[in-house]
Structure formats: structure tokens, C-alpha cells
Amino acid sequence: MTALFQSLKVLTRPVASVALLFVVGTVMASADQNWPGWRGPLNSGAAPGANPPTTWSETSNIKWKVKIPGGGSASPIVWDNLVFVETAIPMGEKVAVAAEKKDAPAVVASVGTNAPGGDRPRRRPGGGMGKPTEVYQFVLLCLDRQTGKTLWQKVAREEVPHEGYHEDGGSFASASPVTDGKYVYAHFGSRGLHCYDLKGNLKWEKDFGKLTIKRTFGEGSSPALFGNTIVVTCDQEAGSFIVAMDKETGKELWRQTREEGTSWATPLIVQHGGKAQVVTDASGKIRSYDLATGNLIWECKGLTSNVIPSPVAGDDLVYSMSGFQGNALFAIRLGRTGDITGTDAIAWSHNKSTPYVPSPLLYGNRLYFLANNNGMISCYNAKSGEALIDAERLEALQNVYASPVGASGRVYVVSRNGATVVMKDADKLETLATNRLEERFDASPAIAGRDLFLRGQESLYCISEK
Numbered sequence: 001m002t003a004l005f006q007s008l009k010v011l012t013r014p015v016a017s018v019a020l021l022f023v024v025g026t027v028m029a030s031a032d033q034n035w036p037g038w039r040g041p042l043n044s045g046a047a048p049g050a051n052p053p054t055t056w057s058e059t060s061n062i063k064w065k066v067k068i069p070g071g072g073s074a075s076p077i078v079w080d081n082l083v084f085v086e087t088a089i090p091m092g093e094k095v096a097v098a099a100e101k102k103d104a105p106a107v108v109a110s111v112g113t114n115a116p117g118g119d120r121p122r123r124r125p126g127g128g129m130g131k132p133t134e135v136y137q138f139v140l141l142c143l144d145r146q147t148g149k150t151l152w153q154k155v156a157r158e159e160v161p162h163e164g165y166h167e168d169g170g171s172f173a174s175a176s177p178v179t180d181g182k183y184v185y186a187h188f189g190s191r192g193l194h195c196y197d198l199k200g201n202l203k204w205e206k207d208f209g210k211l212t213i214k215r216t217f218g219e220g221s222s223p224a225l226f227g228n229t230i231v232v233t234c235d236q237e238a239g240s241f242i243v244a245m246d247k248e249t250g251k252e253l254w255r256q257t258r259e260e261g262t263s264w265a266t267p268l269i270v271q272h273g274g275k276a277q278v279v280t281d282a283s284g285k286i287r288s289y290d291l292a293t294g295n296l297i298w299e300c301k302g303l304t305s306n307v308i309p310s311p312v313a314g315d316d317l318v319y320s321m322s323g324f325q326g327n328a329l330f331a332i333r334l335g336r337t338g339d340i341t342g343t344d345a346i347a348w349s350h351n352k353s354t355p356y357v358p359s360p361l362l363y364g365n366r367l368y369f370l371a372n373n374n375g376m377i378s379c380y381n382a383k384s385g386e387a388l389i390d391a392e393r394l395e396a397l398q399n400v401y402a403s404p405v406g407a408s409g410r411v412y413v414v415s416r417n418g419a420t421v422v423m424k425d426a427d428k429l430e431t432l433a434t435n436r437l438e439e440r441f442d443a444s445p446a447i448a449g450r451d452l453f454l455r456g457q458e459s460l461y462c463i464s465e466k
Contacts, residue, residue, distance in 0.1 A: 035078040035446040035453075038176035038222045039403070043268055044312045045361035045444075046406040052452035054410065054422050055433045056463045063451065063464040064148035070139065072173025073220075073401075076455055078448040079179050082151070082198060083143040085460060086186055088172035093135040095160055132161045136172055140186040142200060145451070148462060152200035157191040162210045165218025169357070169401065169442070174220035176444075178230075183247065185230060189219035193232060195250060204250035208243070211236040214262035220308070224278065226269040229253065229291055231278050235263040242267070242280060244294060254294030260284045265359075266310040270318065272334040279318050281307050286320045286330070301341045302349075303328050309355050309369075309403075312362040314382060317347055319362065323354035323372050331385060348385030353378050359444075363406035363425055370400050375415060377404075377429070388427040396421055396434045403444040414441045414454065437461065 039045050053061045070089030077084050138157045143150055161172055175187040183203060186194045190210045195203040213219055214237055224231045230247045234240060240258040245251060258280075265281040269291060276291035283305045288297040304326040311320045313334075321329040329350035336345040353371035360369040367382040375397025379389035397415035404413045406425060410432060414420045418437045424430040439456030446453040452463040 033078075033080065033449045034181075035076075035448045036180070037077060037178040037225065038075050038266060038444065039310065039312070039359065040405070040447070043224075043310075044314065044363070045359065045403055046363045047447040050447045051408040051450055052412075052447050053450075053463055053465045056435050056437075056452075058438055061463055061465055063146075063462040063466070065459050065461050066143070066148040066150075067458055068141070068455070068460050070137070070173070071171055071457070072455075073171045073442040074173050074222075074455070075176040075443045076446045076453045076460060077177050077179060077184075078145065078446055078451070078453065079181055079184075079198070081145045083145050083148075083453065083460075083462075084177050084179065084184050084186075085141050085143070085455060086173040086175065086177055086188070087139050087141060088188075089137040089139055091135040091137060091158070094133050095135070096133070130164055132164050135160050138173065138188045138191045140177065140184070140194070140196065142184075142198075143460070145448075145462070148460070154186075154194075154196060154200050154202070156186055156188055156194040156205070159191070162190065163213060163216045163218075165213075165216060170218025170220070171442075172218070174218060175222040178223050178225045180225060180247065185223055185225065185247070187223045187232065189221075189234075193223060193230075193245075193250075195247070206245060206250045206252075208232065208234050212238060214306070217262070220264040222266040224267045224269050226276055226291060231267050231269065231291070233258075233263075233265075233267050233280055235260045235282055237261055242278070242289065242294075244278075244291065256289060256294045256296075258282070258287075263307040265307050268311045268313060268318070270313045270334065272316060277334075279311050279313070279320075281309070281311050281320045281322070283307050283322075286311075286332070288318075298337050298340050298345070300330065300332060300339070300345070302330060306356070308357050309359040312360055312367075314362050315365075317382065319360060319367055319382070321350075321354045321360060321369060323356045327352045327354040329354050329369070331382070347383075350380070350385065353391035357401045359403040361404040361406050361411065363411065366425065366427075368404050368406075368411055370404070370413070373399050373401060375400055375413070375421075377413065377423070379427070379429075389429050392429045394421045394423070394431070396436075401442045405445045405447055407447045412445055412447075412452070414445055416440050416442060418456075420454075 070087040072087045074086040192207045194205045240260040243255040244253045260282045263282040268279045278289045286300045303322040306324040307322045331347040375394045396419040398417040402414040422433040443455035454461045
């Protein structure tokens, strides 16, 4: 799946032309207090009307800090007084696993250096982990927003995962949940999509089969929700597809095969000319599908391999980017059809200092993004493509996986070394504060009202001025 632009007034222009993820009336009614999906109420990384703290530490402006059982890099989401977070809990129960190849040694379990509360399979050279040997519970937690107390805990699936993940950057709970305020949808990839009401009652679940991920890096794409439809992409090494379901029943509405290898980007649902479309980023092509039918509307080549960043949109422009083994950024005009590669549908493009893991932040008319996974920030005029801040270093940050977020005229960038730089939303780089906590942060922040939520390697923080 954030207090977005400096005020709702600033957000009026993008919202008028592009409605992201949720029905606009619902979003505007509760945007101040809620962060309903991975990239916030507008799926842009920004939160309208919110005003979280600028400064904090382990001993200041911490409303609560609670340990999360198991582990995961899924971001928390917020609806009213509820906070939802996904996790995978190792149960300590081992099973025998045969070697995957005749010339490969049998896979055994060993304790990983960053394993929170359980064993991890041994690293496979050049990629992810070996075949897991331990039973995991795949869990959706619901916490009280005011205290951090667990209100309910539901086990969506209990099993030995069929594949591992990259020890340094993956997890068994990487996809963030999404909610419409009536139901909450927990996505565990190969462990399925599970719909609960806000009291934790299971309404339906959908199994997508076992995905085969490139080099067993791990799964990560989150679901997208718009109106009565929820959409999931399953890009893998063979048999990729995108599927749309009725959010009330889980009934499959349509499914389209995709000529793609593994990608990790979350789909973006936008509205143009009164019609909703689903934009997907991947290494082969950026594609847009009609939300109602699944028919392809347009497609565009040009992203790099291993696409992880998710697209954002505003003022009838979609911004797609990637940054592994090359750099690519395209600002694409909505309203076109067919193959738009190299046409004037590309409003502007950029080919350096784009992100590998973090997704961009669209904040008013400014587009922020990191260089690779480094603490180097760029800011471009979203309409013209003019460089305002060009890959300038944020000195305190090292190795950024979390996506930047925006609120109350500020931009928040969180690093894996526990540091968060707060900078002014402006045409020039101006650092307002540098804050440090004790944990590593891979998950992207969530912002709701006066609260900032940071999911660390072991704990979930609620940061709020006292």
C-alpha cells in the first residue's frame, strides 16, 4: 500500500483526473486518519491531511513499540483504530527435504544471522535460499492503534513453503494487506489471498498455486483494490498471469496470461475518461488492462530487468521506473491504446539514478525517487520532467529498501541502518531532521493522522508527538 500533499487543497488537481486504488469519495472522507494499502490512500506514498512528528528516538515521541512474532517486510496498514500487519511465524517443526538436484547436497537448516525467532534455510549461491525445512504459520495480525495490543491473530495458512527467499532482502510475508474499511485482504502469494472482516472472521480465500520465483528471491507483489474489484499479479518464471476477483465473494472475474518473468511491482488502478484501468510494471513491458474486462489497453517496452518499484499516477500521467542493470523512468500519458513504445504518449523519460527496490513518491507536482538502493534522492517536476534535485546524497542513510512517504510538507526516507531523514517538500534539498532507531527497516512506512508507523526487523513502532 500516508498525510499526502501539504493539504487536501494541494491534492485537488491529481484527484480530479486520476482516482487511485479506491473510490474517491471513500478516500476523501477518511484520508486524514487512514492508510488503507501499501502506498496509502492515493497509492502515491502521500497522505492528505496527516501530520506525523518530524523528530523521534527510542526515548522520545514513541507512542508504543511492540514485538511482532515471526518476521516479514510487509508494511502495516491503518483503518480507524485498527492496524493490520502480515507476518510469517516459524513453528520449530522440521521436515525432511530431498536434494533438488542429483549433484546437490541435501538441504539442511541453519540459523540465519538476521532470523527473528526461527531457522532459515542455507543460502543458494547466486540467489535465494535453499528449500525450506520448517513449518510456518502465515498470519494476519490486528492491533489496537492506541496501545499496540493485539486484538486478534488469524492463521491464513500453515505449511512448509515450497521455496525460500533471498536472505538479505526477502521474507515469507512481503506483500502488504489492503482494506476498504469493511474487509481486509491478506495476500501471501503462493499461500493465497484471504478476506476477513474487521473482527477477524474469514469470508473467503483464493489459492493461486505455487509460484516459481527467479533465483528463489522471494515473492512480494501486493493486491490492488478499486470499487468492487481486487486485482493480483502473479509474475513468475513460467505461467505468469493477472487476475481480478469480486471483493465480496472472491469470484474470479477475469484472468489474463502474461509473457513475463518474475517481477515484484504492485499493480496500480487508475481512472481515465470514466474507465478504470490496471497498470502493471514488468521487465518485458509496462501494460494497462481494462479493469472491467481484462482486455489490454496499451503497452510499452523499456524497463530494466528485475522490476520491483510500483507505478504512481497523477494528472493523467503514469510514472513507471526501474533500476537494476540499467535505469529507466517513463512518464506516460493516459488515453492512448496499442503499443505506445517510442511514441508521443511518453511525455518525458529519464535514464539514470532510478531505484532498484524502493517505489517512488508522487507528492503534489513533485516526483521523488532513490538511486538504486542508495541514500541518494532525486526530485523531478512531475509534469515537465525538469530535474529539481538530481541524485543528491542523504548522508545518514545506508541501503534503502523502504519507499519514501510524504506528509504535511515533509518527505520521510527510511534506511536499513535505522536512520530516517526528514526533508522539506521543496525544489531544493533541505534536511529538517535525522532520526535513529535501534532496528533495521525494510518495510515502507505508513502515516495516518498524527501517527507514523515503522515496521522494523522485530518490532512495530507507532511514532506520535506526546
